[in-house]
Amino acid sequence: MSEYDRDDKPATGYDETIIDTKGVKVNFGDFWALKGIDISVKKGEIIVILGPSGSGKSTYIRTLNRLQPHSGGTVVIDGITVDDDTTVADMKYVRAEIGFVFQQFNLFPHLTIMENITLAPMKVKGIPKREAEDQAMALLEKVGIPEQAYKYPSGLSGGQQQRVAIARALAMDPKIMLFDEPTSALDPEMIKEVLDVMIDLAKEDVTMIVVTHEMGFAMAVADRVILFDEGELVEQNTPAEFFDNPQHKRTKLFLEQIL
Amino acid sequence: MSLKGLNMDSFLELEESIAGKPGGPWVTPSNNTQLSLLAISLAFVCGFFGGMWEGFLPNGFFELVAMAESEGASSLNAQIFGTISGIVLVFAWWVTLSILIKWTPGKSLSNALLGITTAWIIVIAVRGLSHFVLVEADWSVVWANRVLLIVGQQMTEQMTQAPGSESCIAVSNCYGVNQNWRLWWILYPSFAVLASAYGTIAEKPARFLVPFTALCGILMLVAWMPSEINYHSVVPITNLSKALVVGYLAYGASYYYCSISEEYKANRLRSYIAIGAVVTFFFAIMIMDPPEAVKDLAVWLGGTPVQGIREAIIAGDVVPSTLDKLAGDGIQASQWGGLFVNLIVATAGCVLGFGIGIVLAFGRQSDQPFFSVPSIALIELVRSGPLICWLWFAVFLMPDLMDPFYNAEDIIRMLLMFGVFGGCYIAEVLRGGLQAVDSGQKEAAIALGLSPFQTKMQVELPNAVRTTLPSIVSVFIGLWKDTTLLFIINILDFFKLAKDLPATDLRFLGNFLEPLYVTALVFWVFAFYLSRVSMKIEKGLGLTSEGGGEAA
Numbered sequence: 001m002s003e004y005d006r007d008d009k010p011a012t013g014y015d016e017t018i019i020d021t022k023g024v025k026v027n028f029g030d031f032w033a034l035k036g037i038d039i040s041v042k043k044g045e046i047i048v049i050l051g052p053s054g055s056g057k058s059t060y061i062r063t064l065n066r067l068q069p070h071s072g073g074t075v076v077i078d079g080i081t082v083d084d085d086t087t088v089a090d091m092k093y094v095r096a097e098i099g100f101v102f103q104q105f106n107l108f109p110h111l112t113i114m115e116n117i118t119l120a121p122m123k124v125k126g127i128p129k130r131e132a133e134d135q136a137m138a139l140l141e142k143v144g145i146p147e148q149a150y151k152y153p154s155g156l157s158g159g160q161q162q163r164v165a166i167a168r169a170l171a172m173d174p175k176i177m178l179f180d181e182p183t184s185a186l187d188p189e190m191i192k193e194v195l196d197v198m199i200d201l202a203k204e205d206v207t208m209i210v211v212t213h214e215m216g217f218a219m220a221v222a223d224r225v226i227l228f229d230e231g232e233l234v235e236q237n238t239p240a241e242f243f244d245n246p247q248h249k250r251t252k253l254f255l256e257q258i259l
Numbered sequence: 260m261s262l263k264g265l266n267m268d269s270f271l272e273l274e275e276s277i278a279g280k281p282g283g284p285w286v287t288p289s290n291n292t293q294l295s296l297l298a299i300s301l302a303f304v305c306g307f308f309g310g311m312w313e314g315f316l317p318n319g320f321f322e323l324v325a326m327a328e329s330e331g332a333s334s335l336n337a338q339i340f341g342t343i344s345g346i347v348l349v350f351a352w353w354v355t356l357s358i359l360i361k362w363t364p365g366k367s368l369s370n371a372l373l374g375i376t377t378a379w380i381i382v383i384a385v386r387g388l389s390h391f392v393l394v395e396a397d398w399s400v401v402w403a404n405r406v407l408l409i410v411g412q413q414m415t416e417q418m419t420q421a422p423g424s425e426s427c428i429a430v431s432n433c434y435g436v437n438q439n440w441r442l443w444w445i446l447y448p449s450f451a452v453l454a455s456a457y458g459t460i461a462e463k464p465a466r467f468l469v470p471f472t473a474l475c476g477i478l479m480l481v482a483w484m485p486s487e488i489n490y491h492s493v494v495p496i497t498n499l500s501k502a503l504v505v506g507y508l509a510y511g512a513s514y515y516y517c518s519i520s521e522e523y524k525a526n527r528l529r530s531y532i533a534i535g536a537v538v539t540f541f542f543a544i545m546i547m548d549p550p551e552a553v554k555d556l557a558v559w560l561g562g563t564p565v566q567g568i569r570e571a572i573i574a575g576d577v578v579p580s581t582l583d584k585l586a587g588d589g590i591q592a593s594q595w596g597g598l599f600v601n602l603i604v605a606t607a608g609c610v611l612g613f614g615i616g617i618v619l620a621f622g623r624q625s626d627q628p629f630f631s632v633p634s635i636a637l638i639e640l641v642r643s644g645p646l647i648c649w650l651w652f653a654v655f656l657m658p659d660l661m662d663p664f665y666n667a668e669d670i671i672r673m674l675l676m677f678g679v680f681g682g683c684y685i686a687e688v689l690r691g692g693l694q695a696v697d698s699g700q701k702e703a704a705i706a707l708g709l710s711p712f713q714t715k716m717q718v719e720l721p722n723a724v725r726t727t728l729p730s731i732v733s734v735f736i737g738l739w740k741d742t743t744l745l746f747i748i749n750i751l752d753f754f755k756l757a758k759d760l761p762a763t764d765l766r767f768l769g770n771f772l773e774p775l776y777v778t779a780l781v782f783w784v785f786a787f788y789l790s791r792v793s794m795k796i797e798k799g800l801g802l803t804s805e806g807g808g809e810a811a
Binding site: 065067088092095096098099100102104106107108109110112114115119120123124150151152168169172 | 521522523697699700702703704705706707708709710713717718721722725
């Protein structure tokens with residue numbers, strides 16, 4: 001059924017909780033984008049969040065590194081509670097822990113690919129330039145575009161830009177990777193090259209939360225699939241159960257529309 | 260034959276576009292060309308011989324030349340005046356006669372009226388201007404004071420009264436030690452910065468080398484022009500040649516480097532050149548009036564201050580070394596003058612203004628009242644007053660503010676005032692650019708763990724500067740023109756000196772227009788150049804657009 005192979009996924013013992021959110025709420029004025037979300041993620045777990053547009057799935061992962069401050073509930077990342085009272089040092093630690101990949105890539109247009117990747121390690125972690133560049137080159141090889149290192153983002157295709165964005169996030173050596181619809185802004189023929197990189201990544205010991213519409217990806221690599229609708233968590237289950245035997249009416253409806 | 264026919268066709272097309280479509284019933288396709296030739300021949304007759312028979316028709320070439328000579332113009336000037344006026348006259352007559360002979364108003368009245376009006380307006384403008392430039396005006400007032408206009412009173416005196424200068428042949432009359440080497444030391448790095456900046460633009464070398472060589476050539480001609488000369492032209496011409504070579508070398512080096520390197524290396528070179536420009540500015544201020552530390556260093560290295568060995572230098576016994584010159588006293592800012600003052604003040608407006616503008620733009624955006632309130636107050640206060648008021652402020656009130664810390668001279672305070680004034684305008688331009696930075700850029704920086712300050716400096720600012728650079732250059736153009744306001748507070752800038760030139764010699768009394776025209780021309784040339792630069796930047800930004808992927 002799936003075009004992706006998940007046989008060689010490491011059988012990690014998931015015991016340590018790395019992300020713990022309880023009753024997370026977010027409002028934009030009177031509109032409640034999230035109405036209380038409880039999700040806890042164990043180290044190394046791979047979560048795929050599905051849901052229609054406006055269901056709050058992007059808002060949710062943005063609360064994890066506080067790109068979006070939440071208005072209720074608690075967010076705990078690797079033992080650190082993220083809220084208004086989080087110290088600057090803790091916040092810096094959390095953001096260094098979390099790699100974030102955007103739908104629109106958001107590469108810095110005035111920097112080369114190499115500079116895009118080395119900026120944060122050099123400025124935030126204080127890694128020497130040479131070392132940062134070696135690491136960046138290794139990451140570029142990992143995502144398959146070492147030859148583009150000294151070009152500017154405007155010279156790359158969308159798929160290549162997104163792969164650079166992934167490498168940029170990985171350069172901080174994060175424990176958690178968040179993907180906010182990483183393939184939605186791409187032409188169909190470029191989606192696969194980005195998904196392949198993400199699948200390779202999934203085989204490693206990194207915790208991933210992926211907001212996406214790519215069902216194939218969800219079936220192939222997810223440990224858990226979660227459905228959001230109207231700011232609420234509708235259903236969460238293993239991909240096999242989720243797709244073959246959905247419990248909720250809303251899930252069935254969603255899958256009918258998608259598949 | 261066919262080639263001739265083609266030329267005639269394009270000629271007829273030109274004629275039609277200016278004079279309009281033939282409307283007379285007597286014009287047929289077969290005689291159209293003949294009628295055109297008739298019109299142009301008659302135009303030549305009118306343009307050359309007009310005015311010869313009892314003032315019949317406006318004066319043509321021969322009458323104009325005779326008239327100019329009777330007004331006291333030299334024969335050469337009269338000929339040039341006649342030729343320039345003759346050319347536009349023939350053009351106007353050709354348009355007029357074509358319209359009449361082919362009766363184009365019958366078909367396209369508006370086109371004919373427009374053509375005839377424009378043609379004669381051009382005649383009036385060109386004839387009037389060339390008459391003033393070549394016949395009426397006596398440019399000796401400008402030639403006699405060209406050094407004064409460029410470097411101001413004190414440096415002119417030192418230059419023209421230094422041994423070897425024209426008005427100081429007898430050594431006993433000489434009393435000055437030439438200090439103009441300081442200006443050349445500023446010119447060389449300036450040319451190097453300018454030329455190397457052009458080298459980073461991937462354009463045909465001729466597009467820089469030809470205008471650059473022409474510029475240096477014109478400067479050399481101005482320096483060489485023997486009329487009313489009061490110095491030895493060998494020195495400035497030699498130094499200009501050196502500056503030309505410096506420019507060539509800098510251009511060649513940066514052009515070669517950029518042609519063998521990737522784009523990012525060229526961009527890096529560009530930012531080094533920008534830093535070089537800022538360094539040159541501070542170097543210029545330093546070298547004009549070196550601080551004690553620099554002079555002491557030169558003495559320590561073995562220099563003897565030139566003021567101490569003035570007699571020996573004037574007598575020709577000693578040729579001062581570079582160290583001797585450096586050890587000597589510089590030119591106090593109060594003694595600066597001429598075009599140099601305009602240039603240094605405008606540059607201060609750009610360099611200091613850019614720095615101040617960045618601080619204010621970020622300050623204004625800050626959430627902290629500690630930063631935002633003073634920024635907003637300063638921007639709104641300075642922007643709401645005219646520059647003249649602020650110059651008066653710098654003259655009378657600023658000393659009270661600064662005295663406890665630093666006793667600055669008038670011109671230095673002007674530099675600071677222009678910096679603040681320019682800074683407030685640049686701050687507002689930059690603020691617009693900062694607000695327009697895609698929020699995704701900030702989020703990406705934050706998500707990577709960059710601090711707010713790092714996000715501003717590494718991501719927001721470069722993005723904002725890229726998009727607002729053309730507007731910033733137009734602020735610079737405004738600052739450049741505003742430097743003429745310095746005359747209000749009696750700083751001897753180019754405009755003030757030019758205004759007062761007729762008073763330099765009884766011979767020149769009444770010749771007040773010529774210097775003002777020269778001032779206008781000089782300022783126009785600089786401003787026009789800057790606006791071309793701005794257009795080029797805009798084009799460059801369009802070429803390396805923000806990347807389709809980002810916008811998608």
